[in-house]
Amino acid sequence: MKLAFITPYPPSQVTLNEYGYHLTRSFLGKNGIEKIYILTNNLEDNADYSRYATEGLEIIPCWNFDSWFTVLNLRKKLKELQPDAVILNLQFMTFGAGKIPAALGLLTPWMCKLLGIPSVTILHNITETVNLETIGMANSKLKGKLFLWIGEQLTKFILKSDLVGVTISQYVTILKDKYKAKNVILLPHGNFELPERNYVPEDSKEINLMAFGKFGTYKKAEVMIDAMEILQQKYPHLKFTSTVAGTDNPNVKGYIDGLKSKYAHLPNVEYTGYIPEEKVSQIFWDSSFVIFPYTTTTGSSGILHQAGSYGRACILPKIDDLERVVEEEGYGGAYFETDNAESLANAVSYLVENPEERKKIEDQNYKAAKGLPMSELAQWYLSHIHQLVAN
Known part of the structure; x- marks a missing residue:
């Protein structure tokens, strides 16, 4: 055939x-x-x-x-x-x-x-x-x-x-x-190929919030970066980083350049640009949490499945479609109010202060990725x- x-x-x-x-x-x-x-x-x-x-x-x-x-x-x-x-x-x-x-x-x-x-x-x-x-x-x-x-x-x-x-x-x-x-x-x-399990380091003082994809329409990084600033003030003994992993959505060219200008005063925001397939795994392994800064969804999320295959906990907006997918496919995460930086920071705080809950979600997501x-x-x-x- x-x-x-x-x-x-x-x-x-x-x-x-x-x-x-x-x-x-x-x-x-x-x-x-x-x-x-x-x-x-x-x-x-x-x-x-x-x-x-x-x-x-x-x-x-x-x-x-x-x-x-x-x-x-x-x-x-x-x-x-x-x-x-x-x-x-x-x-x-x-x-x-x-x-x-x-x-x-x-x-x-x-x-x-x-x-x-x-x-x-x-x-x-x-x-x-x-x-x-x-x-x-x-x-x-x-x-x-x-x-x-x-x-x-x-x-x-x-x-x-x-x-x-x-x-x-x-x-x-x-x-x-x-x-x-x-x-x-x-x-x-x-589910994509399952790589070798790579765990989030225990007691790490560095926490990397990572959002992946094409940005500017329904996926906007501002909420993640603003939440990172809140978290940095709340936990001065920790170092927080925001990684914007990806490129502009074709409909919003120049969006990431706008981010770079808006947050030029922050040294701890990283912009990767386009990520070739062979470097995707390192981006996920370097992350502490995978952030979904969505204002709406456009279907099942490949990034959700990737986060699971790399054993990472997700921080997700309370959007019906996304919650339904997460539940139906056996994944888990901490939730925040859509486009609300304070709420996102609280969701991250909960998992930072409750590492056993974070590990439970990581294991749940990795298990779901085997499905x-x-x-x-x-x-x-x-x-x-x-x-x-x-x-």
């Missing part, structure tokens, strides 16, 4: 690149797999993909982020390759920061249907549960309603996929009730793909 994956892939900085990396690699060595193609976006220098080349995977850059022609480029490549099935790793901004190219790219599942190629889409978010204003997609109620309507139409095209997996049970309910979809299932996020390895998830995909191909 020849499989094609449509997904961002490192060192591309497009959202879901890391998930695409772990997902595709989990299919290596599976029975009956003859060829794996990764149809990913072009870089300034596509030779950079060689850093993540793996025997058995053929990386094929064939579409451009923010291009209006992505679906046509993918159609041409799929007709050339003639795979037996396609797996799409998608969220609503996979194909562009601009609204039109992002929307046009999401016609790809429908295009696969027209080509007669069986397809499975893993959809990481749905418009019904996302605050469009918060993520930079709409700055007024009228625009919000318009984009919600557009999102509904795009969802219908995504549902043309033979099978659509979503990572949160609430999404299954919404898609079945609202769209009368019969091809939607709850698809676990799956469903990507290799088992790949087997689940294959069993469904075999049925689709047979039909």
Whole structure:
């Protein structure tokens, strides 16, 4: 069987690149797999993909982020390759920061249907549960309603996929009730490879608060940095650091430069810039707590799973979607009121002053990260793909 994956892939900085990396690699060595193609976006220098080349995977850059022609480029490549099935790793901004190219790219599942190629889409978010204003997609109620309507139409095209997996049970309910979809299932996020356990040092006088990802829309680092200042005053015998690990969200270019200017007076804020795959583990191991400075969520959090696989305690905002994911998938953490630095500082204080509770959460998260390895998830995909191909 020849499989094609449509997904961002490192060192591309497009959202879901890391998930695409772990997902595709989990299919290596599976029975009956003859060829794996990764149809990913072009870089300034596509030779950079060689850093993540793996025997058995053929990386094929064939579409451009923010291009209006992505679906046509993918159609041409799929007709050339003639795979037996396609797996799409998608969220609503996979194909562009601009609204039109992002929307046009999401016609790809429908295009696969027209080509007669069986397809499975893993959809990481749905418009019904996302605050469009918060993520930079709409700055007024009228625009919000318009984009919600557009999102509904795009969802219908995504549902043309033979099978659509979503990572949160609430999404299954919404898609079945609202769209009368019969091809939607709850698809676990799956856990990345578990590295060797690396514990937070006991009695350390240095505490590193780390937030990871793309910043500026629903993920803003100010609340973490402000909380760090509160904590430093509260515990003068300890040294607190805030690590902003990642880059600007494409919709808010210049956000991190703004942070650097705003907090230039603080020597204990670190900005990593883009983190290549091979350095991700060190960023998590260097952290004492993984902070989620979210104002809303856009689906299941890959960072939550990473925090678990590295055995770190999470400091989480009280947001329904996120709390539901944490509970359903067996993770744990300390909670704070959204966008409230004092509340975040209190959550960190609780775990600083109660190290046994911190260790309990670390163990809980590491155990949850063992729950469903990507290799088992790949087997689940294959069993469904075999049925689709047979039909």
